[in-house]
Amino acid sequence: xxxxxxxxxxxxxxxxIVGCSGGEPKTDEGGGSxxxxxxxxxxxxxPNSDALIDVAYTFGEKxxxxxxxxxxxxxxxxxxxxxxKDNPQGDVMFGGMNYAxxxxxxxxxxxxxxxxxGDGKLPEAYRNFNGITTHYCLDGSAxxxxxxxxxEKLGLKLEDFDEYEDLxxxxxxxxxxxxxxxxxxxxxxxxxxxxxxxxxxPYDEKAWEFVKSFIDNLDGIQLSSSSAIxxxxxxxxxxxxxxxxxxxxxLLVDGATNVKLVYPKEGAVWLxxxxxxxxxxxxxxxxxxxxxxxxxxxxxxxxxxTTARPVNPAIPNVAKEMTPFSEINVVYEDMxxxxxxxxxxxxxxTEMFTAAQ
Numbered sequence: 563x564x565x566x567x568x569x570x571x572x573x574x575x576x577x578x579i580v581g582c583s584g585g586e587p588k589t590d591e592g593g594g595s596x597x598x599x600x601x602x603x604x605x606x607x608x609p610n611s612d613a614l615i616d617v618a619y620t621f622g623e624k625x626x627x628x629x630x631x632x633x634x635x636x637x638x639x640x641x642x643x644x645x646x647k648d649n650p651q652g653d654v655m656f657g658g659m660n661y662a663x664x665x666x667x668x669x670x671x672x673x674x675x676x677x678x679x680g681d682g683k684l685p686e687a688y689r690n691f692n693g694i695t696t697h698y699c700l701d702g703s704a705x706x707x708x709x710x711x712x713x714e715k716l717g718l719k720l721e722d723f724d725e726y727e728d729l730x731x732x733x734x735x736x737x738x739x740x741x742x743x744x745x746x747x748x749x750x751x752x753x754x755x756x757x758x759x760x761x762x763x764p765y766d767e768k769a770w771e772f773v774k775s776f777i778d779n780l781d782g783i784q785l786s787s788s789s790a791i792x793x794x795x796x797x798x799x800x801x802x803x804x805x806x807x808x809x810x811x812x813l814l815v816d817g818a819t820n821v822k823l824v825y826p827k828e829g830a831v832w833l834x835x836x837x838x839x840x841x842x843x844x845x846x847x848x849x850x851x852x853x854x855x856x857x858x859x860x861x862x863x864x865x866x867x868t869t870a871r872p873v874n875p876a877i878p879n880v881a882k883e884m885t886p887f888s889e890i891n892v893v894y895e896d897m898x899x900x901x902x903x904x905x906x907x908x909x910x911x912t913e914m915f916t917a918a919q
Contacts, residue, residue, distance in 0.1 A: 603628045604848040607639040607840075608656035611808065613868040614699070618656060620864050621855050627848050631656075636747065640669050643840055647672055653843040654852060659695045659836025660747070663901075670694065674839040674846075678853040687894055688834045688873050697834035698856040699870040702807030703751035704830035707792055708822045712737075712801045726760060726826045729776055729802065736781035739791040739800035744908040748788045748806045751833060753911060754900045759829040759893060765903075773911070777918050784915060796821050807832075811869040814883040825885065829893035834873055 604627050606618055615631050622629030634642070636658035643652060655673070663670060670692070678696040681689050688697045706729070710720055716733040729738060741749030753773070754765075761769030783800075785791055792810055795803035796818055803810075810823045837856060839849040855861045862872040866879045875887060900907075 600626045602845055602848050603630065604654065604845050604852060605652045606631045606654045606656045606852075607642060607652045608633060608658075609636045609639060610657040611812075611868070611870075613812075614657070614865070614870060617856075617861070617864045617868065618852070621852055621861070624855075625848075625851065640672075643672050644669065647841065650840050650842050650844060652840050653845045653849040654837060654839055656837050657835055659838050660833060660897075663692060663695055663836065672841055674841050674843065674849075676839050676850060676853065678850075678857055680854065680857050684857065684873055685875065694838050695836035696838065696853045696857060697836050697873045698861070699835045699865050699868075699873055700832035701751075701835050701870065702825070702830060702832050703748070704755045704826055705805045705807045705810045706824040706826060707795045707803040707805050707810045707813075708824060709795050709798055709801055709820055710822050711820050712798050716801065720822065723824055724827050726756060726772070726776075726828055729804070730779055732779075734801060735779050736783060737801040738780055739783060739785055739794050739803040739805075740776075740780055741788055741791060741804075742784050742786065743911050745786065746788055749804075750904070750908070751806065751831070752804050753907065754895060755829075755831045757907070758831065758895055759826070764896065765899065770910070774914055774918075777911075777914050780915075780918075782919055807871075808869050811881065811883050815869060815881055823885075825890045827891055829891045831893055831895045832871065833895065833897070835870070 604622065606629065608615060608618070608631055615633065618629050618631055621627070632639070632642075632652065639655060639658055643650075643655065646652070673694045675693045676696075677690045677693060681696060684697065688700070690696055706723075708720065708723060713720055713723070718731065718733055722728070741752070743750040743753040756773055756776070757765045757769045760772040761767070785794070788805070789809065791800075791803040792805045792813060794800045796813055798820075807823075810821075813821055814823065837853060839846070839853065843849045856865075857873065859874070859877065862874045862877045865872045866877050869879075869881060869884065871879060871884070878886065
């Protein structure tokens with residue numbers, strides 16, 4: 563209902579602007595000058611959470627642009643963009659671009675070459691690396707969510723749980739929730755995080771030995787839905803969930819008192835989430851302005867109000883439940899290497915998981 567009224571108000575504002583200017587909104591064909599586009603429309607395809615989608619509506623309110631968000635899963639959004647490639651109906655893919663870039667490169671030609679204004683000010687690891695994708699926030703892939711009451715019922719000390727190695731405690735066998743890295747992007751990110759930090763060298767055989775021990779302790783539990791992991795933990799169905807940061811922090815923000823979020827001391831990865839302009843977007847100027855604004859200080863401050871982290875580390879999150887980076891061992895994934903090995907590593911996980919049954 564909130565979004566409905568936002569769309570209605572934005573539409574009325576856009577109508578008024580167009581009416582006063584003779585029916586033509588102001589445009590900026592350069593996409594990023596000092597005179598921003600105002601009025602008109604922007605159609606966004608997005609798998610993002612409601613909080614991040616609200617950031618897009620805030621952008622629309624600022625510039626008098628009617629923002630229409632089509633919410634769907636990453637795969638569904640990309641399939642729709644592919645089906646519409648000869649007659650694009652959308653302007654922007656907001657989220658899900660890591661999948662398009664690393665896991666299915668056939669989607670890359672569906673997007674427009676554009677580097678947002680201000681991209682060069684971001685940390686080098688998070689800049690536009692292919693001329694298409696602008697990174698706007700960071701998703702934590704190493705979030706260990708513990709049901710505090712169920713954990714202590716096992717006779718374990720909550721204060722001692724601080725690393726991946728603690729997932730191998732025999733008391734937790736069959737009580738850990740994990741997704742399938744072969745079918746879930748978040749579970750895949752969790753696997754690559756383990757492989758990065760649990761070996762003598764990143765992604766080596768010692769790291770795979772840990773993964774095998776972890777799979778043995780799962781005792782056949784592998785969930786098909788990422789939401790089933792953190793929901794199952796907060797409901798007490800599982801004692802520990804191997805999840806990702808955004809929904810886990812959301813539980814804390816919403817008042818959950820029976821869970822604790824742990825970032826493993828071996829190291830936690832934050833992967834940049836991407837946004838891109840659809841090839842031949844009908845509202846090209848507005849699409850460019852949206853990307854520029856997302857990584858501006860103002861756009862980053864709006865993202866900082868959510869439970870995703872701004873891609874600009876100089877802008878802290880507002881929610882007190884967000885642990886500062888200064889208190890976390892942040893490590894950086896070799897995204898290209900993981901992309902190259904995705905199919906092989908997924909197959910190896912599946913083989914190990916099947917053998918453990």
